[in-house]
Amino acid sequence: MSDKAEAPEGGAKKKKGKLGKLLVVGVGLIALVGGGVGAGLYAANSGLIGGGGHAEKEEDKNTPHLVPKSEEKRASAAGGEGGEGGHGGGGEGESEGGSEKAEGLPTPAGEGGDKYASNYFTLEKEFTSNLKESVHFIQVGIAVSTPYDDRVIDNLKTHEIAVRSAILMTLSNTDEESVFTQEGKEQLQRKLTQAINGVLKQKEGFGGIGNVYFTNFVVQ
Template identity: 35%
Template sequence: MTDASASLDTKPRRGRGLLRALVFLLLGAFLLAAGFGAGYFYFANPLSPAKDVLRLIERTPEADEPAADPDAPQKVPRPTPERESFVTSYYQFKEPLTTNLRASRRLLQAGIGLSTQYDQKVMDNVARNEVALRSDMLAIVGTFSEEELQDKAGRDRLAELRGAVNARLQQLEGFGGIEAVFFPSFILQ
């Protein structure tokens, strides 16, 4: 009997290998389907926050219609005042202003910017008369001492260059129009 049982064990069992391949194939198909399903659920979520926001932003036709109940409070739009909005224009001198300070060996190098809410004509006047404006500003800045420019009050006084710029533009063009002077760069050496 040992010979008969040995001959039975040496026969390959084909059904077991086929069953194992079928199980692996079904398991792979299941994992693939689960992956596609999870990807669809993650990327095509019908409850995504972006869609909720878009849904809330869209107006519904019922909101625009008056209420069916005449006693219900009516939605009254609030009137908004219409006022003209002025656009501020800026002009920055290409080269910074560099000058000696009064009673000091130190230098001030400041970038100068001007603003107006008038039309472009004011900025064209500034560009056309840049040499005269720079000369007037240098004369004024040279009167400041190092101590005066160390604190904010001195720098605020320096912003009063606006008066000199407007006076020169008034003299040359008949109209000033500069509303503020800015210092994009301010270096005290």
């Protein structure tokens, strides 16, 4: 009788032993899988795998960014002095926020105002060229504006020789009739903008010039 009574107890112990081993194996697998996922996420975030995140950060660092109107540097913050580079023509010594900090008052946006800041730059020396199939020549002074940060102006300065060549070629391909009308001058502005952006895209992969302005315009 005692042998028959002990048999079920021994079988239960064996079942418990097997169940314990299964639980240990299961916990071990979960730990390995969890550790592998965690290691993979860490490697991806740190750039050890793929390097995509690092490349995106580098590309973002080298790409010009649009400057909100609220961050535009105002001429009043620099004592009314214009200059090359800087949003709105301000210099490097301005405090952030432009006139908001200098004057203590917010800059009124006004209706229909630009959404982004205007970063102006005046090209040195005027441009003189013969007009297309004409005995007359044109002499213009040119300034540009961009809604992007100073990297666009830096690119323009770096490749100014190529930019000046593109501007002269555009002027020499301009008809005499077009320079005497408002519509023709506005069309010339657009052509010059495209020419400058074409050079910057070729050299830097990014244009960024929004408008061209004439600081002087003479036809003789």
